[in-house]
Amino acid sequence: GQNIDQPTEMTATEGAIVQINCTYQTSGFNGLFWYQQHAGEAPTFLSYNVLDGLEEKGRFSSFLSRSKGYSYLLLKELQMKDSASYLCAGMDSNYQLIWGAGTKLIIKP
Amino acid sequence: NAGVTQTPKFRILKIGQSMTLQCAQDMNHNYMYWYRQDPGMGLKLIYYSVGAGITDKGEVPNGYNVSRSTTEDFPLRLELAAPSQTSVYFCASSPPPDRGETQYFGPGTRLLVL
Numbered sequence: 550g551q552n553i554d555q556p557t558e559m560t561a562t563e564g565a566i567v568q569i570n571c572t573y574q575t576s577g578f579n580g581l582f583w584y585q586q587h588a589g590e591a592p593t594f595l596s597y598n599v600l601d602g603l604e605e606k607g608r609f610s611s612f613l614s615r616s617k618g619y620s621y622l623l624l625k626e627l628q629m630k631d632s633a634s635y636l637c638a639g640m641d642s643n644y645q646l647i648w649g650a651g652t653k654l655i656i657k658p
Numbered sequence: 659n660a661g662v663t664q665t666p667k668f669r670i671l672k673i674g675q676s677m678t679l680q681c682a683q684d685m686n687h688n689y690m691y692w693y694r695q696d697p698g699m700g701l702k703l704i705y706y707s708v709g710a711g712i713t714d715k716g717e718v719p720n721g722y723n724v725s726r727s728t729t730e731d732f733p734l735r736l737e738l739a740a741p742s743q744t745s746v747y748f749c750a751s752s753p754p755p756d757r758g759e760t761q762y763f764g765p766g767t768r769l770l771v772l
Binding site: 553557579580582590591592593594597599636638640644645646647648649650651 | 698699700701702703706716748755756758759760761763764765766
């Protein structure tokens, strides 16, 4: 079956760094997406990885290891506005997204 | 550009009632999707469309129907609403997914079936 696993909740301190892990099992693989979702709002795109390695985009970076079925999202210099859920989604061989349940990130002052 | 719009924002239905959730996009995307999101769960694909006149079932299509008469609009119909359909519904659109580009989401419709 297809499955995406990520931690349910994480807590971090303002100004610190946090890494949110995601493991995936999909039928075929056409890339891995990360989205941010604030409470009561729609998901918004953060990153897309299809090749192994690290993609850096400002304070956010995303890493992919296809051999391990593993990705992580790294958030640096955390701000209170980063308090949100972070959704990992793998794209399968039919180009459909398989979604994780999301990791709720709580930022403390 | 308005992007993806959805109406209504919130609705309460009685068991057995029917309704249509509206979705429109102005980005000229051929691909459109309907998802539901239950608390603590990932998004589940209900139906999708690859262009006007073409629709297909996703992971959880039972109890729903869709149509796609134009590129812009992709309404979702609920027939005989049940409490299990209480959820947040998101419509999304995208360029062809083999480009590795994001899906763009509407603001969502919160549906409560009592």
